[in-house]
Amino acid sequence: MILTFGTYDAARQPRVGILVSGLRARGHRVVELNRPLGFSTAERVRMLRQPWRLGQLLVRLVGCWAALVRDDVAHRRAHGAPDAVLVGYLGHFDVVLARLLHPRTTVVLDHLVFAGDTAVDRGARGLRVRLLHALDRLACACADVVVVDTDEHRALLPASSASRRRASLRVTDARPEGDAQRRSRGRGSVVVPVGAPDGWFAPDGGAPDGAPWPDGGSPDRVGRSDGGAPAARDPLRVVFFGLFTPLQGAGTIAEALADALPRAVTAGRPIQATMIGTGQDHAAARDALGATDGVTWLDWVEPDELPALVAHHDVCLGILGTGPKALRVVPNKVFQGLAAGCVVVTSDTAPQRRLLGDHLELVPPGDAAALADRLLALTDPSVLAAARDRARAGRAAVRPAAVVEPLHHALAALGIHP
Template sequence: MGILIDGLRANGCEVTEINHPLELSTAQRVDILRKPWKLFGFAWDLLGLWRALRRDARAWMRRHGRPDAVLVGYMGHFDVLLARRLFRGIPIILDHMIFAGDTAKDRGAHGLRVRLLNRLDRMAIGSATLTVLDTQEHQLMCRPGDQTMVIPVGAPAEWYAAGSAEAARVAAGETARTNDIVFYGLYTPLQGAPVIAKAARELARRGLTPHFTLIGKGQDYAKVRTITHGLDNVEFREWVEPEDLPALVSSHAISLGIFSTTSKGLHVVPNKVYQSMAAGCAVITSDTAPQRRVLGDGVVYVKPGDPKALADAIEGLLGDPEALKVAQVKALEASRRFSSDIITKPLYQWILHSMR
């Protein structure tokens, strides 16, 4: 959402934010999608936030008049219903990067829960004038009559800044570029973290022990800890402050994307891939249709769900410093196509067209 706002501003839009956040982390919100009965637990808080949003939106319109468009943020399945009522006759843009039903299914839900969440997705998309999605695969999950637009997730400016700062330190001789490897995420099934753990184990069997930094905690965390038990080269960091993450990632030679074979894993290009490319890391990720289509030769691809293939790719880069450098340069070059001003230009043009 922040990237869309930054990009629209860079393209000349005046964007006013009206925000009363639900104090839940992304992991907690996704857990609610997997366990929809938890909706009742925060329904009262949600209604209170809606009252505040309605009050502020009406006050803004009294001062400024009707907006040209309204952008409803990521995971706005409920907020878009409110926006539809508050801003009648005004184009509503929904940032729909997550399908509730698809995400819940990926986390192990099934049956009635998934059907209810699929209906929630339909209600949200049906309430929007334009639905923004991150891949063509997600676009195909919409209905033919839905007005949609594909916008890559991209990377915020701080990731590019972190990559530039790291490159400057290396060029000045203040630090040396390591051969370290980093992964960060919520350990969800689509990320395939156990594949990374098995690849680390396979590399150790070959006598190769590069340092792995695995950041985060989630569903597959315990399994990964079990697989890597006894590997002294694997470091776990359950939490890193968001403002510190770009610099930490940029200090690594290789960043790892996603490696699962789940349906959702085959539909996405994860934000960590865009961010890691902007940070100047070589990136290894699964060879899926959306990633290959969007990223081109900016990353190194391996077969989804194949620890040996991942181990081979890591060994190939670490065993050939020139290949590693080329992979880092290609990643950074490719990342320039995904800055906020570039990826939001079609959305800016859509807004201009809707004003005519």
């Protein structure tokens, strides 16, 4: 039995739900002990960057932890100790409690977000960054296995975890061993791609019938020919969604759209763009697009409505940032866009090319002109049809059961089987 544990919010931070779904699909019994903290990812990051906000976090955290302790004690009395405890991402504090409650159990930390690295990407400097790096080190020290999403992030594991970066979690012989032996052998890290939740997989890669649109609207779906490409003169629908952080390159995306949309109209093959979200670079993106026709701005879409909305588009934009963090990640929206049946255009970086390069439309990071040209090319029905075929071929690789395979094998190497 695997116990997922923490204050995560699977609706706002779907990664833990992907791991749970994937492990269950591979036969594991997974029980969730979850008391959501109630803060969004952006709010948590803001608190980490602005220490004076930590009081609010701590008050909420203490209340959630008290409930988790009660739940954990009751569960152990009824079912015994689990084989492993999986702490969901943004679990920098939760993993400490998990270790205290389960000192002899394998603790797996999904370390999808490095607090220090994220703060630097969003402009933080000095003492707060050093404190956040220390928090990362503490979290990793409390875990037996650290899960990251790319090889580049694995290389960022704290120096004290160097042995874990080198550790190879291999299936070994099945001789009985004690807890101490198993934990000693289990010290390591494993790369598990982010993946997409089951709810993002629209039937046949298209928007489900009757899929909702914000504000009660229901725009016509892009017309299709028998070959799956838009009919002549139908607009190419492009969507971007996110927190408008430097990693996402929202300014570059806005600059590219400001270039591409008027050119597309002139060519008789229009583009319509939907920009979803708010955040650090939102104002700059709106300024860059100005009064460009064909752009719809949505500040918020409910998480359960977002998959269908994205599936109403032909192209989902990934990230175009040029900072160090942007070059190390494969973002959620790449997996989600593929799952929704979209063509995904994103930056040509090592992790994205390595994991899904055959299924993505890659452009140089930070290159607005290249992105604009690629979008214009995709207004050609035959080009879009070919890109859609490539994207569709990659959908199976982003399903929960597929992405969780490395963790499944790592658990087997520790003697933890379905």
